[in-house]
Amino acid sequence: MNPSTPPTAPVRVLLCDDHAVVRAGLQALLDSADGIEVVGEAGTGEEALALCARLRPDLVLMDLQLGAGIDGVETTRRLTATPGEDGPRVLVLTTYDTDADITRAMRAGATGYLLKAERPEEFFAAIHAAAQGRMALSPPVATRVMAQMRHPGPTLTDRERDILAHLSQGLANREIARALFISEATVKTHLGRIYAKLGVDTRAAAVAIAKEQRLLP
Template identity: 80%
Template sequence: MTGPAEPPTRILLCDDHVVVRAGLLALLDSAPDIEVVGEAGTGEEAVALAAKLSPDVVLMDLQLGDGIDGVETTRRLTSADPGGRPHVLVLTTYDTDADITRAIEAGATGYLLKAERPEELFAAIHAAAQGRTTLSAPVASRVMANMRKPRPTLTDRERDILAQLAHGLGNRDIAKALFISEATVKTHLGRIYDKLGVDTRAGAVAVAKEQRLLP
């Protein structure tokens, strides 16, 4: 005699593309042990629906158009309930180091790419519902590579300039704030870019946050 069947894992979808949500809904409906209890097109809507529907897992895209993005939505969802519900499973096309780091730091339980096979997605959903971490193979490789990668060594002046960059200051304002010339700022920025392996101000700030190089 078998015991009572386990209740299905309750899912809230959050993706700003209606067609993507429809495809995911059709796919998840094919799994007898998964139930989609709601759909959200914005981060704000996901937070409101999660409070109302109490899903086990929120399937979260990172780019959500207008309003808060998937990382901030994840942060709000995971900080709302000390009991750890709902768990957030990121499902996205984005796999940059900065995206992965920000999502995990915001409290995401897992990080999957949309190229995964359906059975991998189903398994990740059930793992997330139990609080177990699941990462797509490319994502896991990037995480491990970053853990092994030595942190770049920056001078105190380079750290000062990075901190000013993170506050959105331009070269002229950085020069004024640090009592140095704009030419000196440009020289230091070139060295910072070389050390961090980037070629833009935004890239430098993203890597600095990822590598915890900012004060």
């Protein structure tokens, strides 16, 4: 490096994961990387919000599942709610790679989405890219994102929308069947189709995606 060139400031990273062992492993790994400095760690979304306000990191490494309290998606949404240079970028680091999880995280404002199986050198490169505002995606995630762009949104039938609406009210299959004057087996069949169209495998995820994509009547 030219002696007259000032050194580049390291990327200041906050870790957010509800497992202390995972945070310790990430800390050790990032300590070995050039140009990256871990400035804090949080075990909950609420703690991450408080630490970000105080430490002002450049980037938050965010897990999606955070146990009790707000999850990683909601934490990401709150961190990125006010666009501008002052807030941190958020890079999701998780084991979950369903379409629903990816969609929710990206719509919440995440700059990237990495799987925990990523190799260290690719992990470090993604941190630097995300800190600069460039999209960073694991290859399997990038493939899913491209597929979603080719097929931007699910098309639900009127009956499927009705079932989703009742699902969002917390009704069980039997209660939905009674309300719509159909059999419980028919409800299950429709739910299977809804899950497939939304790329989810749970009732809660189906309702979350339906609300975000405004699929509810």
